[in-house]
Amino acid sequence: MRWFRAARGAPTKGATRSRNPIGAERDPKRAVIFSDAVIAIAVTLLVLEIQPPEDTEHLLRGLIDLWPSYVAYAITFLLIGQMWVNHHVMFDHIRSADRMLLLLNTLLLMVIAFLPFASSLLAHAFESGHGKRTALIFYGATYELAAILFNVIWEYARSGRRLLTSTTDNDTARAISRRFRPAPIWIAAGTALGALHPVVGLVVVTAFIPFYWLPIKGEVASIKRTREQSLGDP
Template sequence: MRGWFGSLRTVYQRDKPQRLPGVERDPVRLVFFSDAVFAIAVTLLVLEIQPPEDFGHLLEGLGRLWPSYLAYAVSFLLIGQVWVNHHVMFEHIRGIDRRILFLNTLLLLDIAFLPFPASVLAGALHAGEGLGVAVVLYGVTFWVAALLFNVLWAHARMGGLVDAGALPDGGRAITLRFATALVWLGVGTVIGVFVPVAGMAVIAAFIPAYYLPIRGE
């Protein structure tokens, strides 16, 4: 009997999935938690839009809120792109380690902050002042998110945590997509220092450009 149990233990140990040192095999919980943060971030965006106080001239008052509508729409679509990028990336990551957990936490820290620069941008558009600073703050916040995506993806690839099926063509396509976002948002932010409206237009133009196909994707 003891020999039978010993054989069973050997088979179990042999067939049991082996974890790499410092690696958590299943990233599902990380993705679920990240989705919750993205959902909260896009929900908070709408709280910046306050209804007009003068209901006697409601249509005119609603029209004056166009900066809030603009900041809301652009921010929602950009955060939506970040969410899509996050899912695309983790569809190819087969396991996570502590560095990925830390980098993803920094990314979520940035995402949760995004409703604030969106509110500042809307306020600057309303006031007609401080638009340059508002655009730079807005652009830098999204640029940091793009930077963290590139660092996280690079670590996953170099650490052997990416599914081999995603490489090389798929991996290069994702790398190109993330690098393009970093450069594009950076250029828009720099332009915003000198010509705020043009800088914001460049940042917003990344929304339709993101959906253009990339070879190998």
């Protein structure tokens, strides 16, 4: 309980409230660079999971039969790319990172690095026709964990505005929260439907790809205001 209250920035008994309860704050640039590297490796591993057909005498048919692998590759690549974009959205508004934020970010990267395996499992299940429900639930659960961690990281960073940049106003922070919050519910719904019908569940999980690629209106307005202010300064 004392550790949890410290993580939230609340004073513990016999201690004064600290501005940096979880270690010293650091420039988040190295965390962003490391995150970019992990994400780049994860999307590269996706294509390595697609195994060429062994029967070269019927190569065309073998290539066509790999369609589940192509679909899983495309969907997962776009989803990881989407997480990469939104990861930059978060860290563009985070001026410093303490140890708790770095830990949460590390957990997120651990899940992202696991996605090629979940994608491969899904593709093999649809190719064989067996275990599709289990594979879809496993795939959805992996994304669910990533979506939850995204929300936890952002809400921790904006709590008390300790780690946010001075140019990130409350409207911008709320706009980003509104964009992130539906993801766990959306993915959970798709995963639950996948337990009944794997194809429908996969379609629902995939459907939020275009939504999360859209710009965040509140964030765009904040960037415009910041640019206008900087241009107006002598």
